[in-house]
Amino acid sequence: MCECNKLYSALRIGIQLLVILILCMALPACSQKDTPTDKIHIVVSILPLAEFTEKIGGNKVDVSVMIPPGASPHSYEPRPEQFTRLSKAQLYVKVGTPIEFELVWLEKILSTNKDISVCNGSRGIELITTNPDHGPGENRNATNIDPHVWLSPKNAKVIVENICSALITMDPDNQLFYQRNRKQYLSELEGLDQDITAVLQKKKARKFMTYHPAWGYFAKTYNLDQIPVEFEGKHPTAKRLQKLIKQAREENIRIILASPQFNTKSAEVIAREIQGQVILIDPLEKEYIANLKKVASILDQAME
Numbered sequence: 215m216c217e218c219n220k221l222y223s224a225l226r227i228g229i230q231l232l233v234i235l236i237l238c239m240a241l242p243a244c245s246q247k248d249t250p251t252d253k254i255h256i257v258v259s260i261l262p263l264a265e266f267t268e269k270i271g272g273n274k275v276d277v278s279v280m281i282p283p284g285a286s287p288h289s290y291e292p293r294p295e296q297f298t299r300l301s302k303a304q305l306y307v308k309v310g311t312p313i314e315f316e317l318v319w320l321e322k323i324l325s326t327n328k329d330i331s332v333c334n335g336s337r338g339i340e341l342i343t344t345n346p347d348h349g350p351g352e353n354r355n356a357t358n359i360d361p362h363v364w365l366s367p368k369n370a371k372v373i374v375e376n377i378c379s380a381l382i383t384m385d386p387d388n389q390l391f392y393q394r395n396r397k398q399y400l401s402e403l404e405g406l407d408q409d410i411t412a413v414l415q416k417k418k419a420r421k422f423m424t425y426h427p428a429w430g431y432f433a434k435t436y437n438l439d440q441i442p443v444e445f446e447g448k449h450p451t452a453k454r455l456q457k458l459i460k461q462a463r464e465e466n467i468r469i470i471l472a473s474p475q476f477n478t479k480s481a482e483v484i485a486r487e488i489q490g491q492v493i494l495i496d497p498l499e500k501e502y503i504a505n506l507k508k509v510a511s512i513l514d515q516a517m518e
């Protein structure tokens with residue numbers, strides 16, 4: 215073997231050792247993730263509930279969400295592996311309103327795990343009905359109750375309180391930790407509420423159009439009126455579409471909110487007729503505070 219070959223094989227061994235060393239250093243970090251921790255395993259129905267639970271539970275909770283981004287709680291069907299994950303969960307946080315996903319699936323979800331505790335996010339919130347002029351809303355159970363409670367920051371505060379109480383019951387040793395987080399997040403929600411009030415209270419116009427009627431609680435909190443395009447959970451008929459176009463012109467409406475979960479075609483028809491715009495806004499966005507700030511600023515720009 216010549217000198218050059220010796221040098222080469224020495225170099226190769228050196229590199230191999232280095233690679234092994236790096237792998238060894240990286241391994242503990244990887245395996246740590248997979249070892250079971252003493253975190254509380256929590257499953258929630260929708261992303262905003264995941265956000266609230268993580269804000270209060272911090273690094274003491276491990277949260278998974280049933281309805282993935284982009285899916286609708288009015289139609290989503292859970293995948294089999296989601297039931298497997300539920301078997302490890304200690305707490306389920308439900309919206310607690312007549313929303314289809316929970317009406318259809320919650321019983322089955324809870325029956326897969328006899329030891330799971332349930333936190334009703336909406337406990338203590340006054341539920342409102344959808345405007346009768348707009349038809350019986352989207353609910354298959356025909357209760358007329360608007361299920362979208364989380365979209366008012368005032369209700370979000372109640373949901374946060376409910377989640378915090380559930381966490382303290384499950385894990386009383388960390389009561390102070392949860393209470394500190396609750397205080398911090400409630401003050402952020404209070405700030406959000408004040409910001410939205412400041413932006414919207416000076417508006418002369420009080421009506422806005424939305425494809426899917428998700429914003430009833432938001433509208434009620436800020437003294438606004440949502441005009442839904444969707445009727446009884448379906449696309450509007452041609453006749454209703456004409457009525458909506460006329461109304462949008464009369465009310466000087468320039469934008470139509472639409473959720474990415476729904477087909478926006480009829481919203482676009484109206485927008486074209488009124489030379490307005492369809493704005494996509496997701497009622498299920500995880501970044502709750504940023505999302506509601508965005509809604510307020512959209513309405514600020516669109517309303518007189």
Ligand SMILES: [Zn+2]
Pocket residue numbers: 288362426427428
């Ligand atoms: Zn909805």
